[in-house]
Amino acid sequence: MKRIAIMGGNFSGIVVANKLAKRLRWSVAKGDVEIALFDRSPKYLIHAMLPLITFGSMSERYAVGDKAELLDSRIKYFFGKSGEVVNVDLANRTLTLADGSKYSYDYLVIASGADYVPEEVPGLLKDYHTYYTLEGALELRNILQGFNKGTIVELFVEPPIKCPIAPLKFGLMLDDYLRDRGVRGNVDVMLLYPTDHLHAQPEVNKLGKILLEERGVKYIFNFSVSEIRPEEKVVISDKGEKIKYDLLITIPPHRGAKAIRDSGIGDPYGFVPCDRYTLQYRKGKTKYDEVYVIGDATALEVAKAASVAHYQSDVVVENLVHDIAGEGSQVRYKGETICPMLTDLYTQHGRGRAWLPWWDYKVNELTFITTRFGWWFIRAFYLSLPLTMRGLA
Ligand SMILES: Cc1cc2nc3c(=O)[nH]c(=O)nc-3n(C[C@H](O)[C@H](O)[C@H](O)COP(=O)(O)OP(=O)(O)OC[C@H]3O[C@@H](n4cnc5c(N)ncnc54)[C@H](O)[C@@H]3O)c2cc1C
Structure with a gap:
């Protein structure tokens, strides 16, 4: 056997x-x-589903x-x-x-x-909020519902991470979420990236920057975190740069x-x-x-x-x-990747739009069109993942 x-x-x-x-x-x-x-x-x-659960746009029961x-x-x-x-x-x-x-x-x-190893970032465990776990997403959902004023910092500690597009799509949806709640004027949103780009695919990076800038979401590249000081509510980089926050959302090291x-x-x-x-x-x-x-x-x-x-x-x-x-033939993985990119949250005021960039080891020319169809398609794709896991797709 x-x-x-x-x-x-x-x-x-x-x-x-x-x-x-x-x-x-x-x-x-x-x-x-x-x-x-x-x-x-x-x-x-x-x-x-975790980012959507955080914004109350999908139930955790799925x-x-x-x-x-x-x-x-x-x-x-x-x-x-x-x-x-x-x-x-x-x-x-x-x-x-x-x-x-x-x-x-x-x-x-x-x-x-x-x-995840959040304990590797000094001070982080004393002020650790993340949407990378179910418990974290549910906790953040509660916190965000009552967050009306101040600065939200999303900290991406270091690559590699699950879903490298997630910090960007989360930042965009956070902007929509706060607008929908009517508090965006009182809340600054800032993304801290350890890399010199939002995404390794140049087209995603380019369009991500345009979308963030259009919405007034700030971002800082090459931010290598050395310490969190929860009592002062600051994130400190290895160059000594200090970023103040009222709410820190962290993508922990993996x-x-x-x-x-x-x-x-x-x-x-x-x-x-x-x-x-x-x-x-x-x-x-x-x-x-x-x-x-x-x-x-x-x-x-x-x-x-x-x-x-x-x-x-x-x-x-x-x-x-x-x-x-001894059946069939040997096949090769060609680097095929799809990173669902939700650009707009579906809210009372927002339309819900998304884009499905695809590339492989050789092809990386992506045409950017974010659509309402994309939003519904990606939701359907997420909801059908248990069928995929059954091996039906
Ligand atoms: C916020 C977020 C958004 C995402 N969005 C998308 C998206 O839109 N599209 C997409 O395609 N992907 C997305 N992803 C990524 C996707 O969830 C992961 O790529 C996927 O879960 C990988 O599955 P996996 O089974 O390889 O690993 P995991 O899901 O991490 O599963 C690993 C399993 O191994 C088990 N395990 C670990 N150690 C042991 C051990 N010693 N003994 C036995 N079992 C062990 C664990 O218990 C776990 O069940 C997202 C991820 C996050 C966090």
């Missing part, structure tokens, strides 16, 4: 598991293949649910201590779980995403999963190096062809986005089916 282990089961892990279960259904039925998914949590979270309900019945799954991987031994093809048990695999899919860092198989940030086309594990001269990496867990230069993971899932699944069943 061939055993496929999937480490991490949120968006990427669930999509891969479900697609594999369908493609390899006869092999699973005959007992030739086992598909096992490991995750510390039994609940899924659709992060893409964003969370039971993973077991999405998983094909042919998949074995383990949650809690028996699903939490604490060590990955690539040389011996073995996972160690938090309950002390071990799982030996023939093939491994690493889909363990990214962890790291690869702790188990990846502890096992020493990632890059210095704990993200997992792999071939940019085949997604097979590659670290310097070390190669493990039976190990695939997908989604936010990869150290690839592509965006950490569910759309990326969706494209990558077909590559991982096709190649695993090829490796195991």
